[in-house]
Amino acid sequence: MSNSDIENSGSSHGLGDHKPYHHGDLRRQLLDAAAKLIREEGEAALSMRKLALAVGVSRTAPYHHFSDKQALLCAVAEEGFRRFRGIVSVRPESGEIGDQAAVVDEAAIRLFIRRYIDFAVNNAEYYDLMFGGHLWKSQQLTASLKEVAYASFKVYIEHIRHWQKSTLLESAVDPLRYAQVTWSTLHGMSRLLIDGIYLDSAAVAAMSDTAADMFWRQLQST
Amino acid sequence: MSNSDIENSGSSHGLGDHKPYHHGDLRRQLLDAAAKLIREEGEAALSMRKLALAVGVSRTAPYHHFSDKQALLCAVAEEGFRRFRGIVSVRPESGEIGDQAAVVDEAAIRLFIRRYIDFAVNNAEYYDLMFGGHLWKSQQLTASLKEVAYASFKVYIEHIRHWQKSTLLESAVDPLRYAQVTWSTLHGMSRLLIDGIYLDSAAVAAMSDTAADMFWRQLQST
DNA sequence: GAGCAATGTAGACAGCGTCAAGTTAGCTTG
């Protein structure tokens, strides 16, 4: 029947690559459409049926690619972590860690904070899922999501440890605790902004810098 | 007047006081049952129908006391703020601390943080509604909820200002920014704990103390 | 006692997640 033969590049004859063929690339399109819907109308407004309609398939077609609505959301979150990775990695761009050159000063911390908040606010549809209670409280995380999430946490801790190491005077703070508290601050600020409790988005920069000041000072405790 | 003086405190001839009589005290019972249901089964599991069933009325009876599900949740959140008030008020319980002395030291900050986190974790069903995106993002807050919420924010800022004033060396930090950042930290930690992202609840005390250390140090910046 | 407003009920509707059963289409294998 429907020979909507625009047929993307067919010949997806690859190996691990498991694309659907009927629709073309349904799984990918579902993930993108889901993110778009959440962004535009909020997470609560996302329904499997609307989603299916949006990409032009029947209500239950998505269930051949995701066992659950939950599983779909997990996959969206995973995509989010993939985009997030660059933010928390110690040296996001420029190839190497450059062992000796990497001096961390307050400016570097400021930059990091701004990038974190910027990601959270501008990718709220992902951030909500990645670090929101909806998925985590359910205890039904996809194995692959858990994997990528824990990897992110670990990278963050490494990042913080890097701060301490590259500070001239060795810090006395427990790195794990310091990482937890700083992350709490960043996460809390992100949540308050995303959730619309902090409305004055013009103050974001000032708040970020105040946080940087606090982080930096704490880092230098002897 | 009504001689069914058993309960009810009768004489509800006043104006603002609108108790139901048919059921007895439906509004109150709905609020309590809602909090209980959310606590036991999660916010997502709360439905108006289950709620009505739980208190023994028909599905639509609650709509005579709350225009919406949203309005009911707002009312629950309001109750939460009422319980919360004691936590952030500068002088929670009179007498304990010297009256006008009121010197704020690191121990006081530690205590405050612990109380905040303790409230959030042990009253998650309220905390979620009070500071969660579900209500705030909707832009449909009850007027009375807005009122009590903003009052709480204001009290928090006052509290922080008090910290600064009672520190021996006057702090150089902008009180508003400092309040925003410290609240971000507390809120972030609460969220991470409530949402099950920080699982090790044994570490709460250590994290709280690390935060206190950081707040305290920042307070003393000259 | 009459009337009225507050409070309760039952019925109905559209929308939700998702299970079960049927249909289509591309790949594999004889």
Added chain:
DNA sequence: CAAGCTAACTTGACGCTGTCTACATTGCTC
């Protein structure tokens, strides 16, 4: 090349949801 297998997709149905409408009850006020 035909047969068959299976992944991808569709339609139908069920029980749940929030909430609108219309109706019944109740107790207070005149």
